[in-house]
Amino acid sequence: MKLFSRYNRINIGASILVFLAGCLAFYFVLHYVLLRQLDKTLQSEQSEIVQYIKEHNQLPEIVNTSDQKTAFTKTNAPFQETQFATQMVWEEKEQENIWLRVLSFHVAVAGQHYKVTVTKSQEETEYLIQVIVLIAIGMIGVIIIVGLIINRIVLKKLWQPFYNTIHLITQYKLASHQSLVLPDSTIDEFALLNKSLANMAGKIEQEYATLKAFTSNAAHEMQTPLAVIASRAETLMQDDAVLQNHHASIATIEQSVNKLSRLNQSLLLLAKIENHFFELTETILWDELIKQKIEEVAELNSSNQIKTTIDVVPVAAVFNLHLADIIITNLFNNAIRYNVAGGAIDIALTANYLVIGNTSSLPALDIQKIGSRFYRHPQTTQPGNGLGLSIVQQVCAIAGYKLQYSYIDSMHCFKVCFE
Amino acid sequence: MKILIVEDEPSLNKSIADYLGKQQYLCEASSNFADALDKIECYEYDCIVLDIGLPDGNGLQLLQTLKANHKMDGVIIISARNELDDKIKGMELGADDYLTKPFHLPELSVRIAAIIRRKNQQGSNKLSFNEILIDVLAKQVYVHQKNLILTRKEFDLLLYFMVNKNRVLSKNAIASHLWGDDMDMVGNYDFIYTHIKNLRKKLMVAGTPDYLQSVYGMGYKFSGI
Numbered sequence: 001m002k003l004f005s006r007y008n009r010i011n012i013g014a015s016i017l018v019f020l021a022g023c024l025a026f027y028f029v030l031h032y033v034l035l036r037q038l039d040k041t042l043q044s045e046q047s048e049i050v051q052y053i054k055e056h057n058q059l060p061e062i063v064n065t066s067d068q069k070t071a072f073t074k075t076n077a078p079f080q081e082t083q084f085a086t087q088m089v090w091e092e093k094e095q096e097n098i099w100l101r102v103l104s105f106h107v108a109v110a111g112q113h114y115k116v117t118v119t120k121s122q123e124e125t126e127y128l129i130q131v132i133v134l135i136a137i138g139m140i141g142v143i144i145i146v147g148l149i150i151n152r153i154v155l156k157k158l159w160q161p162f163y164n165t166i167h168l169i170t171q172y173k174l175a176s177h178q179s180l181v182l183p184d185s186t187i188d189e190f191a192l193l194n195k196s197l198a199n200m201a202g203k204i205e206q207e208y209a210t211l212k213a214f215t216s217n218a219a220h221e222m223q224t225p226l227a228v229i230a231s232r233a234e235t236l237m238q239d240d241a242v243l244q245n246h247h248a249s250i251a252t253i254e255q256s257v258n259k260l261s262r263l264n265q266s267l268l269l270l271a272k273i274e275n276h277f278f279e280l281t282e283t284i285l286w287d288e289l290i291k292q293k294i295e296e297v298a299e300l301n302s303s304n305q306i307k308t309t310i311d312v313v314p315v316a317a318v319f320n321l322h323l324a325d326i327i328i329t330n331l332f333n334n335a336i337r338y339n340v341a342g343g344a345i346d347i348a349l350t351a352n353y354l355v356i357g358n359t360s361s362l363p364a365l366d367i368q369k370i371g372s373r374f375y376r377h378p379q380t381t382q383p384g385n386g387l388g389l390s391i392v393q394q395v396c397a398i399a400g401y402k403l404q405y406s407y408i409d410s411m412h413c414f415k416v417c418f419e
Numbered sequence: 420m421k422i423l424i425v426e427d428e429p430s431l432n433k434s435i436a437d438y439l440g441k442q443q444y445l446c447e448a449s450s451n452f453a454d455a456l457d458k459i460e461c462y463e464y465d466c467i468v469l470d471i472g473l474p475d476g477n478g479l480q481l482l483q484t485l486k487a488n489h490k491m492d493g494v495i496i497i498s499a500r501n502e503l504d505d506k507i508k509g510m511e512l513g514a515d516d517y518l519t520k521p522f523h524l525p526e527l528s529v530r531i532a533a534i535i536r537r538k539n540q541q542g543s544n545k546l547s548f549n550e551i552l553i554d555v556l557a558k559q560v561y562v563h564q565k566n567l568i569l570t571r572k573e574f575d576l577l578l579y580f581m582v583n584k585n586r587v588l589s590k591n592a593i594a595s596h597l598w599g600d601d602m603d604m605v606g607n608y609d610f611i612y613t614h615i616k617n618l619r620k621k622l623m624v625a626g627t628p629d630y631l632q633s634v635y636g637m638g639y640k641f642s643g644i
Binding site: 220221223224225226227228229230231232234235237238243247248250251254255257258261296299300303304322 | 428430431434435437438441497499500503519520521522523524525572586587589591592598609610613634635636637638
């Protein structure tokens with residue numbers, strides 16, 4: 001539920017209650033005031049009659065109107081105080097019950113007691129009250145509806161900075177190196193929100209940068225000890241006696257150092273790609289790079305009796321030479337490393353995509369896991385660190401390319417779509 | 420041939436000095452910026468092995484000093500940072516080569532040899548071992564004064580072996596020398612074997628003894644028996 005619909009619900013409920021209570025109170029007050037007004041008219045009538053009797057010592061002539069009637073009745077009842085009463089009478093003419101206000105009092109004319117009743121219809125008063133209350137209710141309804149519409153429009157406008165902020169936050173990417181810039185707001189709450197968010201983002205960016213720097217420094221710091229181990233292993237190799245007895249250990253040390261060093265380099269490279277270290281402004285020729293690479297690996301392939309099929313057309317692109325080389329090298333390395341003796345590598349390049357397919361002893365790979373770091377098929381026996389495809393995917397991601405994998409006719413096909 | 424090794428990690432410094440020391444190089448070690456600066460200003464070296472990250476200064480500054488003093492010392496940078504920027508900066512400041520840690524000592528040795536050959540251009544572009552003579556500039560090999568035709572890879576291989584003669588060279592080091600670090604072919608050394616087999620055959624047909632010995636489980640060694 002939106003904040004302002006919730007607010008509206010409460011607000012409207014309360015308004016209706018208050019207005020209803022107000023209407024009731026208004027009705028009663030109005031009723032009371034008008035009745036008093038009526039009573040005053042009746043009282044002035046009474047004083048006129050009393051005055052007349054005092055002056056003329058006889059009953060006044062009665063002029064009845066449809067609105068007001070006066071009646072004198074002889075009575076022997078004891079003297080009575082002035083009384084007001086409200087009565088309901090059946091009106092023949094209108095065929096309905098009407099309310100009357102009746103004032104009754106006693107007068108004495110020439111020793112004879114009379115009961116005087118002055119009756120005035122309450123109909124008009126009631127009608128007036130009804131009209132006034134109806135108008136009031138109408139006004140209240142209009143006020144509530146107008147208020148609702150205004151709230152809707154105004155609140156939407158007032159909350160706009162909030163939605164702007166939310167939009168900016170969803171667009172925000174930590175790795176993109178663009179700091180979170182939130183607009184200023186004249187509303188204190190939004191200004192506070194934006195300021196706090198900007199502060200938080202700033203802190204996160206700082207921590208992120210520290211972490212990145214730490215990772216990169218850690219990887220760099222590892223290179224020197226690795227160099228020490230590698231050089232010591234090579235020194236040990238030169239000692240005939242040691243070599244005789246420990247050649248297996250030394251070879252293992254050398255290979256492990258090599259592996260660790262490659263792993264380190266790959267992780268550093270990944271970090272660099274993620275940090276957008278490479279600018280995508282160079283014009284490169286994919287076909288030339290591929291031909292060059294094929295030449296480089298030609299003897300590797302021929303020693304493994306791998307048949308290479310090439311189908312390339314000239315393709316130029318604005319990219320980064322180093323990154324292009326990384327894509328090609330990694331895909332070629334995989335195609336060669338996981339190939340089988342007497343296998344095949346198919347390379348196809350068009351303006352839209354580059355496909356490198358190869359035979360392998362491995363079955364189809366898990367598409368979901370292609371490109372995830374350190375993923376290697378469980379049956380993999382060839383050495384490797386499981387970072388090659390992650391690097392390719394990362395490069396594709398920053399270039400806006402797409403890396404796709406398919407397994408067709410026992411060929412593992414890696415396709416880089418340039419669009 | 421005098422070589423200055425500027426590297427703050429004593430163990431690595433010593434390994435390099437030991438390895439190069441056995442190849443008729445006179446090695447001097449320096450483990451900090453101030454000491455290295457002193458040595459560079461006082462003496463002439465054929466080649467300086469320079470680590471960029473020193474505890475009391477940046478190796479690149481040493482390069483600048485060298486250049487300012489118009490010294491002709493060859494410089495090879497060894498750095499833990501495989502950053503293109505560092506590489507370009509180093510080269511711009513006059514370094515001759517750049518090697519990223521960790522590296523193979525034979526690789527360092529072969530690169531130093533190349534730098535020194537380039538620096539002394541007075542006909543010392545030739546390298547000889549018994550009856551084998553390599554003209555590095557012309558990329559020609561002569562055995563008993565007769566030209567021996569080698570492929571590019573075989574030539575590289577022979578040069579690598581001759582610079583690192585009498586040393587056990589692991590297959591790993593050979594592979595990364597011939598194919599670079601990009602070709603991550605750990606574990607598959609058959610293709611090296613093919614090249615070595617061909618080279619050995621060509622040399623022996625040309626009339627050399629079998630200089631190329633295989634060292635069991637490790638690699639190869641080029642030595643005059």
